[in-house]
Amino acid sequence: MSHHRVWVYGDHINTDVxxxxxxxxxxxxxxxxxxxxxxxxxxxxxxxxxxxxxxVAGRNWGCGxxxxxxxTALKYAGVRTLIAASFNGLYFRNCINQGVHPIVCPxxxxxxxxxxxxxxxxxxxVIVANGNAYPIPTLSPTVRAILETGGxxxxxxxxxxxxxxxx
Amino acid sequence: MSGHTxxxxxxxxxxxADSARAGDVLxxxxxxIFSHDxxxxxxxxxxxxGAQRIARPDRVAITLDHAAPAPTTQHAQNHAEIRxxxxxxxxxxxxxxxxxxxxxxxxxxALVLPGEVILGxxxxxxxxxxxxxxxxxxxRTEMAALWATGELWLQVPESxxxxxxxxxxxxxxxxxxxxxxxxxxxxxxxxxxxxxxAGEGISSLTLDQRAVLPNxxxxxxxxxxxxxxxQAIFDxxxxxxxxxxxxxxxxxDAIYADDYIIDLSSxxxxxxxxxxxxxxxxxxxxxxxxxxxxxxGTCTNGRYEDLAAAAEILAGHHVAVRxxxxxxxxxxxxxxxxSGVLQTLIEAGATINTPGCGPCMGNHMxxxxxxxxxxxxxxxxxxxxxxxxxxxxxxxxxAVVAASAIAGAIADPHEILIQQQAINASGAIL
Numbered sequence: 001m002s003h004h005r006v007w008v009y010g011d012h013i014n015t016d017v018x019x020x021x022x023x024x025x026x027x028x029x030x031x032x033x034x035x036x037x038x039x040x041x042x043x044x045x046x047x048x049x050x051x052x053x054x055x056v057a058g059r060n061w062g063c064g065x066x067x068x069x070x071x072t073a074l075k076y077a078g079v080r081t082l083i084a085a086s087f088n089g090l091y092f093r094n095c096i097n098q099g100v101h102p103i104v105c106p107x108x109x110x111x112x113x114x115x116x117x118x119x120x121x122x123x124x125x126v127i128v129a130n131g132n133a134y135p136i137p138t139l140s141p142t143v144r145a146i147l148e149t150g151g152x153x154x155x156x157x158x159x160x161x162x163x164x165x166x167x
Numbered sequence: 168m169s170g171h172t173x174x175x176x177x178x179x180x181x182x183x184a185d186s187a188r189a190g191d192v193l194x195x196x197x198x199x200i201f202s203h204d205x206x207x208x209x210x211x212x213x214x215x216x217g218a219q220r221i222a223r224p225d226r227v228a229i230t231l232d233h234a235a236p237a238p239t240t241q242h243a244q245n246h247a248e249i250r251x252x253x254x255x256x257x258x259x260x261x262x263x264x265x266x267x268x269x270x271x272x273x274x275x276x277a278l279v280l281p282g283e284v285i286l287g288x289x290x291x292x293x294x295x296x297x298x299x300x301x302x303x304x305x306x307r308t309e310m311a312a313l314w315a316t317g318e319l320w321l322q323v324p325e326s327x328x329x330x331x332x333x334x335x336x337x338x339x340x341x342x343x344x345x346x347x348x349x350x351x352x353x354x355x356x357x358x359x360x361x362x363x364x365a366g367e368g369i370s371s372l373t374l375d376q377r378a379v380l381p382n383x384x385x386x387x388x389x390x391x392x393x394x395x396x397x398q399a400i401f402d403x404x405x406x407x408x409x410x411x412x413x414x415x416x417x418x419x420d421a422i423y424a425d426d427y428i429i430d431l432s433s434x435x436x437x438x439x440x441x442x443x444x445x446x447x448x449x450x451x452x453x454x455x456x457x458x459x460x461x462x463x464g465t466c467t468n469g470r471y472e473d474l475a476a477a478a479e480i481l482a483g484h485h486v487a488v489r490x491x492x493x494x495x496x497x498x499x500x501x502x503x504x505x506s507g508v509l510q511t512l513i514e515a516g517a518t519i520n521t522p523g524c525g526p527c528m529g530n531h532m533x534x535x536x537x538x539x540x541x542x543x544x545x546x547x548x549x550x551x552x553x554x555x556x557x558x559x560x561x562x563x564x565x566a567v568v569a570a571s572a573i574a575g576a577i578a579d580p581h582e583i584l585i586q587q588q589a590i591n592a593s594g595a596i597l
Contacts, residue, residue, distance in 0.1 A: 012354050012443060016549040017556075021528040025204050025234055026241045028211075040556040060355035063388060064549060065528070066290040068306035089324075089359045089390050090290060094306040142192045142320050152308050156216035156315055 001121045004054040008114045011058035017041040018070040030076040037073035051078030056109045062091025071098050096143055099151035105134050170418025172326035173393045174361035177301040177415055181284035189325040198283035200313045201228035203269050205288050207248040209310045218315035221256045228260035230272055232523040235264040238531035267496025267522040270294040270466040275498050277404045280412035281396040291466050293389055296381030299396030299414050324390040326361040327425040331368025333432035338581050341376040342564040345383035346437035350447025357387035364394045368431045375472035382467050386444040439562035442550040453577050459539040461572035463565050464493030465527045468544035471502050473565040478508040480569035480580045481515035487575035490517040491533040493525040529554035542571045
């Protein structure tokens with residue numbers, strides 16, 4: 001069981017407001033990415049977010065671009081769990097592959113305000129908010145393994161790679 | 168036992184499985200993988216995995232298109248890093264600055280074929296459904312994994328079917344159809360799904376028109392989209408293809424989670440207003456909205472017919488606002504040069520930029536000032552998309568964008584066409 005402060009947002013929050021496209025080929029440092037996270041949606045977020053905070057949103061979080069920095073920026077801002085009524089499919093995959101846990105939980109955003117706290121119990125697969133329990137959906141074994149290893153890069157690191165041939 | 172949808176068949180083939188059903192998790196080996204200006208960032212992730220060589224460099228493509236030619240030294244360094252990587256790894260399909268937008272170039276080069284699977288580090292990779300292929304966008308980490316291993320985990324999506332009947336009326340395009348779909352069922356109407364088009368209405372759409380539909384299904388939340396390929400597609404690919412292929416079609420008794428029918432003849436021109444591509448209105452409701460910039464281009468509507476449709480409207484007129492035209496590829500640019508379409512556009516006051524993505528995602532070549540409105544043939548009008556959160560973006564077909572450029576406000580191309588026909592007719596009498 002862990003306690004988390006929440007940032008609550010609405011429906012259809014797209015990747016252009018999570019991480020603006022104009023930075024995509026120039027910004028390489030993930031900490032710098034964190035400093036512009038959600039800047040066109042919530043000017044307080046980047047300056048006030050703390051490690052362990054959780055975003056709780058409505059439908060279709062992360063729609064738009066495939067840009068992974070829209071996950072990276074939040075991850076390095078300290079957000080390791082995202083809860084939404086539904087996720088864009090690409091964004092959901094990007095979360096898993098970066099070791100950020102996306103939890104589909106319809107209705108939760110309607111009951112909370114930014115600054116509230118929730119409890120997440122991964123052993124019991126449940127979120128507790130305002131005294132109510134919300135189930136955490138189980139993931140397929142493949143997906144769970146990637147998440148538990150901390151993402152796709154960590155998983156690939158465990159492989160034995162052939163050496164590059166001499167050139 | 169019910170039949171299979173297109174996506175179930177295509178992913179089973181690419182995973183070397185006998186069959187697959189929605190919900191199955193498969194390790195898929197795509198026929199082609201590609202990335203663009205993001206390839207340098209993908210290389211850095213690739214290096215973190217410990218892998219040293221790209222598994223199948225013959226099945227990798229890279230285009231420089233998103234910020235090309237480089238607008239800043241930083242962008243130029245990014246391109247330089249990519250060129251060096253292409254050389255080191257022997258990447259077989261590399262397309263330089265000016266060749267065009269990834270989706271258009273890969274289609275023209277026939278690097279992906281009907282029934283095949285293509286994964287791209289770009290959300291509009293749904294595009295390849297226009298060729299009857301499974302196309303899906305992936306993130307940078309996923310592309311690094313694909314470079315390293317040649318395969319990726321995928322969960323087979325559920326499918327929905329959109330059956331098209333009848334014919335589009337003159338002045339109505341597949342862009343209007345795509346916007347209509349978004350307006351009707353919302354930006355998550357196709358969430359996690361394969362959107363499979365069907366029906367006799369498809370054959371009435373030209374090839375350039377068809378490509379718009381799967382492309383725009385990215386805005387619908389779709390994993391992929393599909394148009395059943397016909398002889399016109401096979402002929403198009405014949406010029407450049409380098410391998411054989413087997414087109415795939417869904418079974419008649421395949422299971423669809425949703426089944427919609429659209430009568431093409433009932434549609435009218437549509438416009439998406441700020442700040443979401445599903446905020447769609449009839450053109451007639453937004454006429455007169457002032458704009459300060461018009462943009463014709465992108466992977467959605469930067470093909471030859473799009474430029475020709477704009478030229479038809481602009482002929483003999485002069486634009487009232489700055490009008491930026493960016494062909495989707497060098498092939499499109501060349502064809503528009505030879506046919507005179509380019510001359511018509513330039514004479515009308517439009518300016519032509521290097522084939523590529525241009526200002527669509529706010530990189531360069533037409534960034535609006537705060538409080539300016541742009542009407543664009545692109546696919547996204549999210550707040551901040553073109554560089555500043557204070558600028559409004561309207562999305563429409565090339566003809567509507569061209570008519571709006573003349574008026575300096577959102578306008579109906581139909582009225583301009585009627586005037587032009589009247590002028591032509593009187594000219595004939597004189």
